[in-house]
Amino acid sequence: MPANTGLTYLEMPVQWERYEPARGKYSRAYISGIISNIMRADLNSMRVQLRLGWHYPPKWAAELRHARFINQYGDVYRAPAASGSNLVNIVFNDEVRAAVASTISNLFADLSACSNVIESVAVSAGVHGEPSFPGPLYNRHANSYWAYDFSGKLGFMKAMERKYGGDIDAVNVSWGDRLSSFDEVIFFPGNASSNNVKARDFHEWYSGMLADTVVWQYTVIRRYFSGSIVVPFSTSSFLLTANDITGAMKNNLSGSSAVEQNGLMQSGRTASRCLAVLRSNALMAVIEAPVCFTNGAVRGSANAVVADAAADIRAYGFPVAAVYAGGDARIVAEEFITNRITALSYPYTTNMVQLREGIGAVTACFREILSNNAREAFSLTASWTATTNVMIEYVLRENQFQIIGITVSYRVGDGEWKPADIIYGHTNGLLASPYGVPHKLVVIPPEGSNTVFRITPDADAWTPISGYIPIPAPGTNTALK
Template sequence: MARRRQGQHRRHRGRREGRRAFHVLLVLFGLAACAGASAPRPADPPPARVEAAPVPGPAQWGVAGPLAEPYGSLRAAGAEATILELAWRDAQPAAGVWNEAYFAAQRSRIAALRAAGIAVVLNTGMHEPPAWALALPGARYVDQSGRVSSDEAGLNLVWNRELRPLAAAYLAKLFDELGTDFSYVRVGGGELGELTYPRTSGAADSYWAFDAAAQGVNPVPGWRPGRAAASGEAAVFLDWYLDALSDFQNWQIATVRRHFAGPVAVLYPDVGVPSGELAVAAQGGLAGSAPSERTRRVQAGQDHARHIAAITDAAVAAWCTWANNAAAVASVAGPAHARGLPVVGENSGDETSLADLEALAAHVRAYDLRLVIWVRYTDLVSGARGKASLADFTRVTRT
């Protein structure tokens, strides 16, 4: 969900126990058996009809949970929407095995929210893959020093395209089980569900394009970040590295679009890197010493302007994950408005004071945010000193 200050990161869920080698073999055997079956593979469903962005009106405000029932009290307090947070690992605990009880529980929750008049934003949870998928060959990102990404980074879906059908099957199952009546579907696919390369893995100078799949298409084979780049290798590498993340973004949008015709929201992490700062990093050979490299924003691929410019779907919204910060929301809203795309967002989950709430409300007006989610509903009702209260939320959102 929300973003942190200058490289600080939010809490993550605990991860799974160590993997066993024989489990990997079993998974690979099962996948091979499926691939060799004589039955023809079903054709992909046709793309869903793409709807135009909604006509601007009053901004919609919501809260993110865990939420307290009955949900009708949320509506009375001014909350009109919430985020349904899913996790792929919970939905598919083993290859080919679906947790039907999990889907049933989500359907029940969706029905209760809708009955209370709360719109549901779907967070697919594709960025939280199951252990069996993370154990597959090529499932993790690798940097120039051979460091391997952690579970938090999700699957290596940017480079290893052989893994994409697994994620596509999960998304298809999700919409088949839960339907398509969502106000937005959020995509990003990287750490914390955002469009990013790994941020909390590796070292400060890690560039995540050195697994076998990535190296098979590297335009400057043999060159590595931090080495001399007299022939412009760093700039060529960086363009390729960032364009690959744009391609992954568009694959996610197109895959969701096969099932969902409404607005798809791409999550962009904290502050985008201006093109001038990218040039400085390239001039320094991507050694990790440029200002935006020291915050890992270049390595994470946070070229919001490039990614937004690459969007070809008219029904996409740009989601700012640090919308109480002026620099962050401007880095998303500027390129989005230039493309005629709506902007939506949330506050940082680490910043939930009344001042943060008022800043967020000011940015709703200044940047024409269409949907705003206040992260950490529990802070609103905690009574904790220094935190915005539910009464504050009601007053500010109705002003």
Template sequence: MPPRPRRRPSDRTTRARLASVLALCLVAVGSTSTLPPASAHEGAADPAHAYYGILGANALDLTTLTGTGVTAVSLEVGWDRLEPQRGRVDPVYAAQVAGRAEQIRAAGLDVILDAGLQYPPSWVFDVGGDTRFVNQYGDVWQGQVGARVPDAVFNPRVRRAQNRYLHRLSAVLDDGPIAAIRVGGLWYNELHYPPATVGDHRNSLWAFSPTAQAQSPVPGYRPGQGTTEETAAFLTWYLEEINDYGMWQLRHYRRAFGWRPTLQLLLPGWGVRPGDVDKAVAGGLRGATRGELTGALNEGLDWAGLLPRAATVRGHNEAYTTWVDAADQGTDPVYESPVRHLVRLAEPLGLPVAGENTGTNSPEEMQRSVDRVHELGLTGLVWMNAAQLQDGRWATLDDYRRLLAP
């Protein structure tokens, strides 16, 4: 099973742009939060018992991990490969998946499953209703490999197809334990809408297909138009809908795979921060406020709304950042790094936090990521990815080994 090509939306260009936006916002609005400092929430877990993993490990020689301190590796599956025809599992590919899972366990490592909902088979786009996201400009989201995802937020037929697939995958992997499962379901298997910018269009909001509009509390509303009340109703609904999909996944992964695996709820980007929603509503969703300029509102990164709900799902679940290497832009909750902000939100709920880096990271950024396991009490760190660790241009497996040494 060769690894899929994978690019992160939070690559170096995007990270630099976001840092610039945040710096401008810091100058413009200052620091006004009254929340306690993040240090009040540090030490939520015992770093001596944290897990350390590697992503993109399908082709990795597992013997190279002996003595490194790595305890888990990912098993990436493609929905399109396992179920290329609706309701029919490819037996050859299924045997490959089950065999790789057994190899990982035989090497004394834990299996972190990526079910591959971000690699949908072509037939999913024909299940009925609008199966693609549409923004207010009429752009239909297509995306590249790993981001070419159907609209499971607003289309229940897509969700039903995903649910059946998860049960089929569970049956394939029924011979051994899965330690953790990556949960997100949308592009790059993270929980967020498509990006705010598509082509020449900025400030995209992805709830304008006929299927989505039929569910809107203000059908026909367009950003920049309507009353303040209509804008607030639309944005509240827009954020709640993607959080509902996140909750749907947590429940249905549990039904398919049981209570044992840790469910890692993949939360990308910077996230919606205090004041973002109110400012965007007051500005009429015209794309000029901080939460819109960073793309957090457009992508639906409402962690403050999601995590209290996620904490109610039975089993071990984690708030999981895919940007653990991000530098703090300030000490205020608006400008602290995503992982620090997730700890601030999750710790009072008793919800653990773990994460991964964005990729193409330096040894210094790897050091920062590992340090945060200890500083913030993270339950785990999974490195993105195996190929980059062996490439020589970025942080290496030897760097990882040195940092994980007792």
């Protein structure tokens, strides 16, 4: 790896299934690969952000008692292992939480020798690590709420017992019910009650438990790590308003409201609730959200969280980080600076390197600096994704980053093809990205010129692809072709 890559942060995913394939048995090869990459980052003056990966659970964790989410129809939630959405019940299940806490403890012990290089840690609390339940569409059911496993039902019952001071008569008065004990306390979407109180109680608890999951994980991480803790939110988490929630309550969460039909309510994607709970617990975190800027963008636009998401986050007193979810790269960079957003991840690099000097330099969290003094790194973008007809996924395999289903190699002139040195990948939102965002891979080109990179899909039906990438001379800033 050259000493000057033009990149200042390495995002380092830690996939639970690969780190702890058997309970209490940790993969030395896997953690050695992570340590190696962290140390290589340090040698190149790069800092590291760990991305915890509870959304890639090992088989043994999924087999713990009541470890799977269950909806009101009795469906047990499962998703493909590599999807980033194969969740285990970290929200309601204390045994799953205990397993996660133990893994966090061991992870930081394993990384103690390179902990000074780790500047931030991102929590994982749902699909692709973002605080969320599974979505509403599952097994031909369109209004799935995921609180009906044993732990979830017990949790709701206990929460109502606390809220109503252990007085079942108070519940009956509020709900308009005739319950004889708290053992009978349950809510099913569509159940009517006086002034929709039952639905309100349920949603307040349901979304609150996601916030509780973030706070719990934050406190566990803080036992071992004193740097920045990042909470990554999805785009949609900033689109749900108080009026939207009120509208869904009017129909007792029956699935008929717009914010249920698009899944916001059922998946619990309510950033404001989590931010309020973090603030009330005096826990300072960096809040990350995807951002897309276009001329005249407004809240609720199809593929974007707009600029005022930054204001939403700051209103709670938190610093803002962001990942780029598309749009005009020049406008994005200018808006990032205007709105004092403190991070920029996976830009369309072919556009970013053509920005005027200074615009591409955005600070903190996981940064990319594309300045006049930086050697450029080759980046796969939309055209490559479309040409290969696959969504690119990055995982850490032993001592290097590789791509599932694709091999990346390079040669200089007519020389031998060699494996590319891959140093940066993004693990979130792949395979089934709701926004169709082309995620990128950054590889470090070798010294010299006339370098060709080859991307070879593993499937025989796909044609290998080659591309010529000019290497700019030191001190220049040549746009990538």
